[in-house]
Amino acid sequence: MQLQSTIAESMHKVEQPTSEAGMGREQALLRLAVSDYLTLTKPRIIALLLVTTFVPMFLAGNEPPSLALVFWTLLGGFLAAGGANTINQYVDRDIDYVMVRTRRRPLPSGRLTPQQVLAFGIALSLLSVLQLWWTVNPLTALLALAGILYYVIFYTGILKRTSTQNIVIGGGAGAIPPLVGWAAVANELSLLPIFLFMIVFYWTPPHFWALALMRRKEYRAAGVPMLPVLVGERPTHLQILLYSVLLLLISLAPVFLGMFGPVYLVCALILNGLFLWDAVAIWRVPSNGHVWRLYKYSLLYLALLFLAMGIDHLFYTMPAAALSPSFRLPF
Numbered sequence: 164m165q166l167q168s169t170i171a172e173s174m175h176k177v178e179q180p181t182s183e184a185g186m187g188r189e190q191a192l193l194r195l196a197v198s199d200y201l202t203l204t205k206p207r208i209i210a211l212l213l214v215t216t217f218v219p220m221f222l223a224g225n226e227p228p229s230l231a232l233v234f235w236t237l238l239g240g241f242l243a244a245g246g247a248n249t250i251n252q253y254v255d256r257d258i259d260y261v262m263v264r265t266r267r268r269p270l271p272s273g274r275l276t277p278q279q280v281l282a283f284g285i286a287l288s289l290l291s292v293l294q295l296w297w298t299v300n301p302l303t304a305l306l307a308l309a310g311i312l313y314y315v316i317f318y319t320g321i322l323k324r325t326s327t328q329n330i331v332i333g334g335g336a337g338a339i340p341p342l343v344g345w346a347a348v349a350n351e352l353s354l355l356p357i358f359l360f361m362i363v364f365y366w367t368p369p370h371f372w373a374l375a376l377m378r379r380k381e382y383r384a385a386g387v388p389m390l391p392v393l394v395g396e397r398p399t400h401l402q403i404l405l406y407s408v409l410l411l412l413i414s415l416a417p418v419f420l421g422m423f424g425p426v427y428l429v430c431a432l433i434l435n436g437l438f439l440w441d442a443v444a445i446w447r448v449p450s451n452g453h454v455w456r457l458y459k460y461s462l463l464y465l466a467l468l469f470l471a472m473g474i475d476h477l478f479y480t481m482p483a484a485a486l487s488p489s490f491r492l493p494f
């Protein structure tokens with residue numbers, strides 16, 4: 164509140180700049196505001212979400228997508244995820260205020276008001292759906308809308324505060340971007356994008372529980388029923404191991420259905436082998452070092468696995484049968 168009133172005072176002072184110093188202060192405040200609004204979108208997380216949107220665009224067609232289609236799809240994806248992330252911070256403002264990791268965010272630190280954050284989040288979300296509908300196609304726009312609603316209402320509004328399985332079920336929201344990328348090109352969904360969805364779905368629990376293990380006390384203080392808070396460390400280590408095995412199986416399955424070729428197979432074996440190695444290390448010698456390593460590696464893993472899919476596609480042509488059955492909107 165103190166910071167908020169300091170900024171309000173500064174804003175008042177620069178309303179009528181009388182000198183170069185006044186103009187400089189006005190520019191500095193504008194930069195601060197732009198940086199706060201950008202922070203609300205969680206840009207680093209969006210960067211990885213967009214990798215999982217971008218690569219499927221190359222898998223979905225026989226030819227590479229046009230630059231314009233890539234631009235509009237990624238812009239829509241940025242606006243949708245940015246809008247969802249912003250509304251998440253409006254809904255979670257009480258939790259974010261309690262947790263050390265999140266208390267410096269623009270809303271809990273008082274640099275923006277709840278009304279400003281909510282308005283910005285809704286505006287970005289609406290803009291994303293309209294823009295995708297007009298510039299890409301209705302299926303892509305509806306998938307983005309489903310992602311926003313799933314994340315904001317189902318995960319943030321309900322599951323996060325009520326269930327230890329919050330991020331298992333809620334992980335479905337973060338798995339929608341590959342469907343968005345695929346639908347942007349194919350204008351339909353089929354089995355391969357469902358596998359891409361499942362890869363991100365099974366990746367999410369080890370990715371998040373590693374972080375939650377390190378932030379266990381903060382989640383407890385905020386009253387958020389994350390798995391490590393309610394069942395303890397050991398069962399969480401086991402769940403991480405279990406999901407790492409499931410991730411290995413689900414990421415290899417498309418190879419056996421003829422959807423990917425040898426380049427992907429080799430990369431997926433190495434990347435999943437390292438993932439499993441980290442998960443086993445946590446199980447055998449539980450330490451913050453091992454947990455942190457898995458969390459950091461999980462980010463690299465997902466980017467590289469999707470990159471491997473794209474490179475594999477340059478050398479391997481999947482049979483048409485691998486893409487059926489398919490789902491298409493009736494309009």
Ligand code: HEM
Binds near residue numbers: 211338367374462465
């Ligand atoms: C329900 C699903 C998910 C949950 C609960 C979750 C949770 C988190 C949390 C709490 C952080 C720490 C953020 C911070 O330090 O401020 C994080 C980091 C991150 N997450 Fe996730 N995540 C999920 C899904 C995803 C997905 C689907 C992606 C991308 C495909 C992703 C990408 C990232 C990235 C890139 C970071 C690092 C951000 C940074 O270093 O600033 N997450 N995640």
Ligand SMILES: CC(C)=CCC/C(C)=C/CC/C(C)=C/COP(=O)(O)OP(=O)(O)O
Binds near residue numbers: 247265340
């Ligand atoms: C297509 C589309 C728009 C899909 C939505 C994808 C999306 C925005 C996923 C976000 C995943 C994520 C960062 C969850 C963390 O929430 P948290 O509240 O647990 O994290 P926090 O404590 O850091 O706020």
